[in-house]
Amino acid sequence: MHRRTLLQASLAALPAPAFAQGAAARTLRVIPQANLTSLDPVWTTAVVTRNHAFLVYDQLCAQDAKGEIRPQMAEGWVMEQDGLAWTFTLRDGLRFHDGEKVLAKDCVASIKRWARRDPFAQVLWPAVAEVEALDDRRFRFRLNRPLPLLLMALGQTQFPCFIMPERIASTDAFQQIREAVGSGPFRFVANEWNPGQRAVWAKFDGYIPRQEPVDGLAGGRTPRLNRVEWTIISDPATAANAMTTGEQDYWEYPLHDLLPLLRRNREVVVEQRLLDGFYGICRFNHLQPPFNNPGIRRAVAMAVDQRDYMRAVAGNEKDGWEACEGVFTCGTPLANEAGSEILKVRNIDRARAALKEAGYAGEKVVLVAPGDYPQINALSLVTADLLTRLGMNLELVSTDWGTLVQRRVSKEPVEKGGWSIIHTTSSGQSLALPVYHLFLRANGANAWFGWPSDAEIERLRGEWLSAPDLATQKPVAEALNRRAMEVLPYIPLGFYWQPSAWRRNVTGAFRAPATVFWNMSKA
Amino acid sequence: MFAYVIRRVLATIPVMALVALFVFSLLYIAPGDPAAVIAGDQATPQDVERIRASLGLDRPFLIRFGEWVWNILNGDMGVSIFTNLPVTTMIQQRIEPTLSLMILTLILAVSIAVPMGVVAAWKQGTLIDRAVMGFAVLGFSVPVFVVGYLLAYVFALELDWLPVQGYTAFKVGFFPWLENLILPSVALGGVYIALIARITRATMLEVLQQDYIRTARAKGAGQSNILFLHALKNAAVPIVTVIGIGIALLIGGAVVTESVFAIPGLGRLTVDAILRRDYPVIQGVVLLFSFVYVLVNLLIDLAYTLFDPRIRY
16 A cells, blocks of 8 residues: 555544635646746736736636637727727726726726737727726727727737736836736735745635636636646656646646656546647748848748658647648638748758759858757757758757847847847747737838848738728738748748646636636536 | 854955856856846837846946945845846745755765765775775766656655655645655765765775774774774764765755756756846855855864864864
């Protein structure tokens, strides 16, 4: 008999208080995907901070499983004056964790702070004349021109607009807030926060969930757990062991290599929870040789086989990854492969010939790979192998993510500390629409690192923004894809699914665009 | 003696000042930018600049260094760039697990390694001696993380005797505290045991050849009396020195051990801070480690007088 079994048997013989058993059963022990270092979802875009924010804060409106925007804190909204005014009304009885009522002025302050940092909101903001509180429960957007995308911006998941008390939301958007006071289903237990080890949330008894069933991030956000406890376990093997022994209940991002091990355990469920996959991105530096030459970019694209990249990241896991040979998220309304033939060549010899034809003269290529980021590192190594086989003069620089994010800022030639190629991953949500598709921007110095410049892409993006409906947006999206495949601001590398793992006694897990813990319970 | 202690304590001040300057300069010239990490992928270069300015990272080196030193002298180690918490609070949160791990490892290692070394010297050339030396070679050769994973596999996963990961504070109870620390201490102690056992054996072999040992034998002293009372006491100075030097090994090993067993200690805090370029935390922790190392060496020097009355300060 195992020591623990013996101990458990002895303890079972004792008259244990029922409330204690219940409390343990209603605590979900979670291994999050990263360390929670900041509590401010406006100050940083870290996904782990966003997940914390979904526990603590509420949204005015939110995305359902189909991506539609539905009311959350808002009872509803009215569009008036031919789309030049939107009036939102808050649900009755909403309260912050400090006991104060949620008022329209809190929403106005929160929206203004969020809009200073969210790229989507920044695109729309020139059309916003004013956001003003009308009374305690109503606030209004006054617009210079109609904004059909306003709801989508407010309800997006990528950079959500969370509502905070006005006294906190009035903090400068570039300064970190010091308190985590929201009106969401769980309250943050600040005195138990030990960054790098543990973060704890307790059920907020004053939360009034919507009555509709949960649907993505929309519907009733009912807190069924008393506590959610995050324990930071940075070593994946240790995390897998902790899941196996039952020391932890939920693992947000298990490493793909360890999925077969977890699946063999009957007490552990491994399933896809996120609605979107993670997309691989190969980004060129458009300012420096050799990738300032579009012919050379196209030659590399001809050699790319997305399947090699995805196998390197997610292995041969069944349904673990898919190819997606377009710039928009596969399975979303704008997804298309117009002009994507170049990604279907997948031929080294043809790519080598194209490289020669484009005039490649042995210029040095510096590929910077982050060794501490397994997925991005795997993508980088596949490209490194590809470039070597193409006969390019490659220098592979293996470093850590912290160094990479600084080096990628450099616009200098490679001899002066610059770079030629970097890789990253991005959630499917962020690539679904041109308005927040970061890697599709081609506005030169203001574009994302790599700084591609193409007036046609920018013109088409503007055209999409003013397209009134999906029928008119789709041809623009096709033109954008076609142009992107000619200019190649980046090479799409396919996408992989990131499943989560949880103990079988955890119930109520549902699919959503982000990792959230409402409606879940533990037997 | 008292004057010596005061002199040594005062001597730590220039050492610490040099360490401070060295650490600050290294971080200044090292690549990496916390503002870029904070801003994330969506940020524009202007956003990154604004964050850098709000963190004060755009100011000249000398001003930042001067301000940091002044704050340190006033007992303020600064605030973490990421968590917004004071560095002293973060160190306080993490010091107990690391201290516990190091103390337990030290106790475990000394209580195993010294008898091992003594017995190996006593039984020189026998199977026992070879076994002890074989273990020492193994202890040096196998990395801490491999030992850690093997121990976790056998004692946590297969036998279900001990937890895989985590730390329970001492105030919760001695046994829960011990339960979480046994495997990490054994894993971390391997190298340390090997080091101390080898030095103990070598020193004991030398001492056992001395005339006074032969005299003790001639006077009819028992074997254990000779080994532990006469020989070991005279061999203690080099052994204690190695134990002191080994503290640096423990600090380095704690980083790996804390990661493998998910112990929320200073080692993991350091690694996390380095990866994010959380400068105030890195500076605070390195300074603390240097101070501990200087202090331990002072204590070792003072301990010499206990083992060898001829040493006077």
